[in-house]
Amino acid sequence: MIREFGLIDVMYLIAAARWTLALTATAFIGASLIGIVIAIARILPFAPLRWLSAAYIHIVQGTPLLVWLFVIFFGLPLVGISVNPWLAAATAFSVYGSAFLGEIWRGALVSIAKTQWEAGASLGLSLGEQLRYVIIPQSIRVAIPPTVGFLVQLIKNTSLAAVIGFVELTREGQLTAAGTYKPFAVYITVAAIYFAMCFPLSQWSRSIERKLDVAR
Amino acid sequence: MKYGLQFRDVFAAWESILEGVWITLLLSAVAMVGGLVIGIACAAARVYGPAWLRRIVGTYVEVIRNTPLLVQLFLIFFGLPSFGVRLDGLTAAIIALVINLGAYTTEIVRAGLEAVPKAQVEAGHSLGLSGLQVFRYVVMFPALKAMFPALASQFVLLMLATSVVSQISVEDLFHAASIVQSRTFRDFEVYTVIGVLYLGLAFAFRGLFAGIYYWAFVRR
Numbered sequence: 001m002i003r004e005f006g007l008i009d010v011m012y013l014i015a016a017a018r019w020t021l022a023l024t025a026t027a028f029i030g031a032s033l034i035g036i037v038i039a040i041a042r043i044l045p046f047a048p049l050r051w052l053s054a055a056y057i058h059i060v061q062g063t064p065l066l067v068w069l070f071v072i073f074f075g076l077p078l079v080g081i082s083v084n085p086w087l088a089a090a091t092a093f094s095v096y097g098s099a100f101l102g103e104i105w106r107g108a109l110v111s112i113a114k115t116q117w118e119a120g121a122s123l124g125l126s127l128g129e130q131l132r133y134v135i136i137p138q139s140i141r142v143a144i145p146p147t148v149g150f151l152v153q154l155i156k157n158t159s160l161a162a163v164i165g166f167v168e169l170t171r172e173g174q175l176t177a178a179g180t181y182k183p184f185a186v187y188i189t190v191a192a193i194y195f196a197m198c199f200p201l202s203q204w205s206r207s208i209e210r211k212l213d214v215a216r
Numbered sequence: 217m218k219y220g221l222q223f224r225d226v227f228a229a230w231e232s233i234l235e236g237v238w239i240t241l242l243l244s245a246v247a248m249v250g251g252l253v254i255g256i257a258c259a260a261a262r263v264y265g266p267a268w269l270r271r272i273v274g275t276y277v278e279v280i281r282n283t284p285l286l287v288q289l290f291l292i293f294f295g296l297p298s299f300g301v302r303l304d305g306l307t308a309a310i311i312a313l314v315i316n317l318g319a320y321t322t323e324i325v326r327a328g329l330e331a332v333p334k335a336q337v338e339a340g341h342s343l344g345l346s347g348l349q350v351f352r353y354v355v356m357f358p359a360l361k362a363m364f365p366a367l368a369s370q371f372v373l374l375m376l377a378t379s380v381v382s383q384i385s386v387e388d389l390f391h392a393a394s395i396v397q398s399r400t401f402r403d404f405e406v407y408t409v410i411g412v413l414y415l416g417l418a419f420a421f422r423g424l425f426a427g428i429y430y431w432a433f434v435r436r
Contacts, residue, residue: 184295
């Protein structure tokens with residue numbers, strides 16, 4: 001039986017959006033943890049580490065997210081880890097995000113003047129302490145706008161998790177469209193919900209960027 | 217259970233994979249040209265146009281940039297037939313990609329245009345150049361140089377993003393992977409090979425853009 005596309009479906013779609021947000025949050029945490037390591041490895045005065053992290057970024061940024069989703073979805077069972085779509089998606093998005101965050105944060109770290117490192121060293125701080133107390137606190141201000149901007153990318157890209165059967169906003173939209181035969185209304189609603197999540201973040205990212213520009 | 221990786225069956229299907237590469241290249245090239253044209257037109261409208269046009273272009277850019285490409289694709293492919301507009305997969309994919317990339321290039325080109333100092337435009341006018349000549353020689357050329365790196369990386373991202381068109385069964389590289397997978401059940405191997413191919417394409421595009429940059433801006 002074909003049912004109507006009504007208010008209840010809109011409610012279901014909004015409810016499904018929390019899985020989009022949950023996946024985004026999980027992926028962002030995972031991506032941050034790997035990303036900070038990558039960013040620091042990229043600037044340390046130890047060449048092999050820099051090459052390795054640069055290669056990682058190039059490889060991840062040079063392959064589509066869909067490929068990562070499928071490689072991890074089918075690859076993890078080969079090493080004995082049983083996967084569900086949730087775990088596969090969270091892993092794939094963490095890997096994908098870490099390359100972008102790593103590059104963004106590297107940019108923020110190198111934007112801090114070299115004299116700041118030297119000042120830290122002349123105060124007797126070790127390399128780790130210079131990073132921890134001098135460089136990172138200053139670079140966070142620079143990093144925030146592009147990081148929020150990337151968060152928007154991440155929210156949008158979680159739509160690809162629908163492809164491996166993870167029921168988030170887009171997948172719920174596909175299911176609703178199949179049930180109601182009202183694809184246009186359904187996907188417009190889905191797009192509107194994504195917009196409602198992403199647009200405020202985009203605007204926020206832009207406004208803090210503007211504030212930082214003035215402060216400099 | 218031990219699993220031995222086997223790539224033989226995957227490589228045996230090289231013809232469908234090659235066909236997929238071709239479609240991916242075709243989609244990317246058309247989307248890049250279309251997206252660039254839309255981007256330049258919309259950016260010019262946004263910088264020099266009247267207020268109402270600026271607002272329309274601004275809305276277009278924000279709506280596209282804040283919704284997923286996959287949903288835009290579904291809207292065009294599955295949604296438009298409700299209004300009697302029935303598109304085949306490839307056409308729908310091209311339309312979606314051009315509209316999507318157009319919004320991103322608009323922002324990039326706009327930033328490039330605004331980076332050209334106003335005094336240079338005035339200098340061009342005072343030399344007796346027409347509005348179009350000023351736009352072409354004084355604004356566009358240095359602006360293109362400034363925005364080229366951002367455009368190039370956006371284009372590479374787009375080439376990778378074309379993989380989502382497989383979801384409306386356009387037979388691109390990613391779709392070829394799912395065909396080979398269903399035929400051989402070597403899923404991990406297939407997607408690894410496809411991933412390496414995409415990586416190769418990404419490197420090729422980066423090299424191509426670096427070459428174009430050198431040829432157009434550095435050499436002269």
